[in-house]
Amino acid sequence: MDDATKFIRIFGEHQGRATYAGRLQIRxxxxxxxxxxxxxxxxxxxxRLRHSGWLIDFSPTQTDDLTERSLFHATLTSATLGERRLDVRVGRDWVEIGDVAMESSVRTSATNVERALENAFRRAVVMVPQGRVDPARVQRVDA
Structure with missing residues (x-):
């Protein structure tokens, strides 16, 4: 008897959870x-605070059936500060926000989710991302 047969015999035939497109989006x-x-x-x-002029646009929510996460990103655009992007991954129990230095929180804790959002927003949007030049700080130098 091979291992596969033993597994089926010991644990019975088992069907995995139904995964179909849209299930996670609805949840x-x-x-x-x-x-x-x-x-x-x-x-x-x-x-309001900095007169930054951010316009925010959200991508459609996608689902990753393999990891059971819902994914979307927010793109913020400002005439003076340029463009910033925040990726958001929503799992069954966790939320992950950001790209380089990711913030995460348990979904059921509203306070921690709020703190994670603020930290990710501050890091990606308010502060200049590392390795990038903020176009608002670059001034033309006349020769």
């Missing part, structure tokens, strides 16, 4: 809408 729809609203609020607050 995460309200949570993702809340994340997008919070990110829009952070952009609006920065606009």
């Amino acid at each position: 995460d729809a309200n949570f993702i809408a809340d994340l997008k609203a919070r990110l829009s609020g952070l952009a609006a607050r920065d606009n």
Whole structure:
């Protein structure tokens, strides 16, 4: 008897969970809408404080059936500060925000999610990302 037969005999025939396109989007729809609203609020607050002029655009939400995560990104564009992007990955229990230095939080903790969003926003949007030149700080030098 080979190992595969032993496994089926010991544990019985087992069907995996049904995974089909859209299942995660439906489950995460309200949570993702809340994340997008919070990110829009952070952009609006920065606009009021620094007159940064951020316009925010969200990609459609995609699902990764292999990792069971819902994925989207926010692109913020400012005439004076350029473009910034925040990637968001929503798992069953966790939220990951950012790209280079990722922030993460447990989904069920509203306080920690808010803190992670603010940290990721501050790092990617307010501060100049490392290795990039902020076009607002570059001034023309006349020869």
